[in-house]
Amino acid sequence: MITDYSIQAIAINAIPLIFAITIHEAAHGYAARYFGDNTAYMLGRVSLNPIKHIDPVGTILIPLMLILASSPFLIGYAKPVPVNFGRLRNPRIDSIWVALAGPGSNFAQALIWAIFLITLIGFGVDERFLLAMSQAGITWNLVLLVFNLFPLPPLDGGRILASLLPARQSIAFGKLEPYGFFIVLALVFTGLIGSFWMEPLTAFFKGVVYFVTLPLQMLF
Numbered sequence: 001m002i003t004d005y006s007i008q009a010i011a012i013n014a015i016p017l018i019f020a021i022t023i024h025e026a027a028h029g030y031a032a033r034y035f036g037d038n039t040a041y042m043l044g045r046v047s048l049n050p051i052k053h054i055d056p057v058g059t060i061l062i063p064l065m066l067i068l069a070s071s072p073f074l075i076g077y078a079k080p081v082p083v084n085f086g087r088l089r090n091p092r093i094d095s096i097w098v099a100l101a102g103p104g105s106n107f108a109q110a111l112i113w114a115i116f117l118i119t120l121i122g123f124g125v126d127e128r129f130l131l132a133m134s135q136a137g138i139t140w141n142l143v144l145l146v147f148n149l150f151p152l153p154p155l156d157g158g159r160i161l162a163s164l165l166p167a168r169q170s171i172a173f174g175k176l177e178p179y180g181f182f183i184v185l186a187l188v189f190t191g192l193i194g195s196f197w198m199e200p201l202t203a204f205f206k207g208v209v210y211f212v213t214l215p216l217q218m219l220f
Contacts (some may be wrong), residue, residue, distance in 0.1 A: 016137030031101035114139030122220030153177035
């Protein structure tokens with residue numbers, strides 16, 4: 001999370017964060033189209049244009065209010081990609097893949113930023129801005145990956161869990177969706193989601209990234 005709100009810190013974090021959010025949302029739309037639902041594609045949401053995914057409240061207002069309040073946490077959300085799960089060829093199974101597409105894209109981006117960082121260091125590039133931006137790219141994508149896997153709707157983890165539950169329990173669980181973000185927000189500010197979910201899982205995926213890129217590290 002950003003704790004330094006200087007112009008330099010914002011510049012370092014802006015590019016990887018915009019890419020992380022934009023590709024995350026576009027991945028949901030692409031996966032939905034692949035499995036049979038063209039809703040997001042017809043609405044122009046299968047796009048790498050960040051403007052298509054900006055939510056005035058979640059992407060701008062909430063983060064701005066947290067910055068002005070000097071909050072140690074900076075969270076928000078993009079405009080959800082519309083998916084008509086009933087149009088998927090196999091709604092129960094395909095909806096899991098659609099939900100996983102966003103976090104999966106964040107893991108892929110974390111790997112790419114890690115490879116970029118290792119390559120910079122390996123070739124002796126001492127450009128602090130690029131090094132810091134690469135590190136921010138790894139961190140932001142892992143944070144978004146883990147945060148979105150939290151098993152509560154409307155987060156991706158909640159949609160995955162809903163698809164795995166029996167029909168009756170899934171319907172009951174889905175009724176939490178209108179309140180889900182506020183519940184998560186409360187868990188963030190109490191520190192519970194950080195201590196018991198974000199920190200251990202982020203460390204786990206950071207270890208996975210390290211393991212996958214180990215051959216490249218050894219090469220340099």
